[in-house]
Amino acid sequence: MSLYDEAVLVLKGYEGQPELRDLYLEHLDAHPDGMYKPCGAGHLTASALVVDPGRGRVLLTLHKKLGMWLQMGGHCEEGDATPEEAALREAAEESGIASGLTLLPGGPVRLDRHAIPAPCHWHLDVQYAALAPAGAVEQISEESLDLRWFAYEEVAGVADASVVRLVESTRARLQGT
Numbered sequence: 480m481s482l483y484d485e486a487v488l489v490l491k492g493y494e495g496q497p498e499l500r501d502l503y504l505e506h507l508d509a510h511p512d513g514m515y516k517p518c519g520a521g522h523l524t525a526s527a528l529v530v531d532p533g534r535g536r537v538l539l540t541l542h543k544k545l546g547m548w549l550q551m552g553g554h555c556e557e558g559d560a561t562p563e564e565a566a567l568r569e570a571a572e573e574s575g576i577a578s579g580l581t582l583l584p585g586g587p588v589r590l591d592r593h594a595i596p597a598p599c600h601w602h603l604d605v606q607y608a609a610l611a612p613a614g615a616v617e618q619i620s621e622e623s624l625d626l627r628w629f630a631y632e633e634v635a636g637v638a639d640a641s642v643v644r645l646v647e648s649t650r651a652r653l654q655g656t
Contacts, residue, residue, distance in 0.1 A: 483507065483514050485561040486523055489605065492586060495648075499590045503603050513603075516554045521601030525565035526552020527582065527609040528645050529574050531628065532653050537646055538617055539638060540573050541625035548629075548638040550645060552604065553622075562587075566607040574626065575618025576611060583608040588648045591641045608649040 480488075490503050503523070512518045528550040529538035539548040551573035552566065559565040563582055570580050589606045619626045629637060634646045 482555060482559055482561065482565075483511065486514060486605070489562050489586060493590070495587075496590050499592060502592065503590060503605075506601075506603060514555050515557075516599065519598050519600070521599060521603055522554070523562070524552055524554055524602045524604045525559075525562045525569060525607070526550050526604050527566040527570035527580075527607040528588070528642075528649050529570055529576070529580065529609050529611050530583070530649055530653070531611045531615070533613075534628075536628045536630050537634060537649075538574055538611065538626065538628050539634070539642070540620075540623040541627070543622055543624050546624070548627075548634075549642060550606070551609075552606070562605045563607065566605070567609060570609045573620050573622055574611075574615075575620060576615045579612030579615065580609045581612075583610055583649070583652055585652060588652055589645050591645070593641065606645050608645075608652065 490500055493500050507513045510518050510520055514523050516522055542549050551570040553569045555565045587605050588608050591604045593602055595602050617626050635643050
């Protein structure tokens with residue numbers, strides 16, 4: 480099965496945010512190339528909030544191009560088999576945590592659609608949460624200006640509303656497991 484087909488299945492199985500989910504599905508239906516960066520109308524991206532639930536904290540990256548504290552994430556690549564795999568790859572690359580990251584069960588935690596500069600117009604982000612292994616050691620990547628752990632309560636003071644919503648949804652998912 481292709482990454483495109485996998486993304487459609489993931490989105491069809493996602494029960495939250497029905498209007499946004501349907502918009503993602505309509506986008507993919509209209510744009511068979513909508514999984515990848517060259518799609519000028521917008522494309523799916525995959526991200527993961529790295530979480531250390533035992534210590535009540537998340538790992539955020541200070542994005543080099545945007546100058547904002549964000550979760551790890553980015554573009555899907557040809558070698559990615561699933562959106563989950565893309566999110567986990569991005570989390571490992573950007574956090575520098577070489578092994579042991581695992582996605583929180585239950586599929587995506589949220590969807591977030593945001594405008595980006597031309598030539599593309601939209602990122603349709605499929606957002607997951609990745610559990611950090613005990614003793615995880617982070618390392619700044621070339622895509623980041625900084626990398627830092629923040630207590631859940633600190634996130635609203637450093638990040639935008641989309642990251643705050645992702646943290647809130649992740650915490651709710653953690654409480655349900």
